[in-house]
Amino acid sequence: MTVFITGGSGGIGGAMVREFAALGCNVAFTYKTGEKAAEALKNAVPGCLALYCDVTDADSVNAAVDAAVKRFGRIDTLINNAGIARQRLFTDITEAEWDEMMSVNLKSCFLTCKAVLPQMINQKSGSIINVSSMWGQIGASCEVHYSAAKAGVIGFTKALAKELGPSGIRVNCIAPGVIDTPMNAHLSADDIAALREEIPLGAVGAPESVAKTAAFLAGDGGEYITGQVISPNGGMVI
Numbered sequence: 001m002t003v004f005i006t007g008g009s010g011g012i013g014g015a016m017v018r019e020f021a022a023l024g025c026n027v028a029f030t031y032k033t034g035e036k037a038a039e040a041l042k043n044a045v046p047g048c049l050a051l052y053c054d055v056t057d058a059d060s061v062n063a064a065v066d067a068a069v070k071r072f073g074r075i076d077t078l079i080n081n082a083g084i085a086r087q088r089l090f091t092d093i094t095e096a097e098w099d100e101m102m103s104v105n106l107k108s109c110f111l112t113c114k115a116v117l118p119q120m121i122n123q124k125s126g127s128i129i130n131v132s133s134m135w136g137q138i139g140a141s142c143e144v145h146y147s148a149a150k151a152g153v154i155g156f157t158k159a160l161a162k163e164l165g166p167s168g169i170r171v172n173c174i175a176p177g178v179i180d181t182p183m184n185a186h187l188s189a190d191d192i193a194a195l196r197e198e199i200p201l202g203a204v205g206a207p208e209s210v211a212k213t214a215a216f217l218a219g220d221g222g223e224y225i226t227g228q229v230i231s232p233n234g235g236m237v238i
Helices: 011-022 035-044 058-072 095-123 134-138 144-167 189-198 207-218
Strands: 002-005 026-031 049-052 077-080 126-131 169-174
Touching: 002 011, 002 058, 011 026, 011 035, 011 207, 026 035, 026 058, 035 049, 049 058, 058 095, 077 095, 077 207, 095 126, 095 144, 095 169, 126 144, 126 207, 134 144, 144 169, 169 207
Parallel strands: 002 026, 002 077, 026 049, 077 126, 126 169
Antiparallel strands: none
């Protein structure tokens, strides 16, 4: 199985690269700003393919997908993991910030799916996994643009699953809770402690937990699952 992961140099993305490689999969991943992290991951996971890609640009996405297919022959699983998060009062969000949030978190899913689907439809099989957030399910104060974009990913997933089911392609969504990644590095120790009190399992999640969820959905265990939102969040959202 060949897996194509966007945003592979980040915390969750890197865990996914390592998880799928450990399962014996061919893995191609993209990065944009995390060049050093991508190089380190490439060196740590022999055989994986690291590709620079601006997921908001169609030409860049198409080039990355073409490079992966040239290297591995096909793409069986697409994981749309690339994303950004910002905390800002709604009244302070600029139009440019809103557009960037939608482009990186939502438009990217459109572009990668457009690039990969012709092949998946032709081979009558495939799995697409879109990474949303629990905030896309319930909304977060001071993260209206992020919550809206991630909610869009959920709607995108459900609609595309209905459309692609007859072609043998499954489309699912992972909506992680609070995960210990660089994206949450701005949180103070007090912030983390307060969050733990809200989480029934009493702990912040590990990137590996999200990666294992993706592996389940992409593998045989997820063969009859499509259009679903799986939320590894420790019970914070039930």
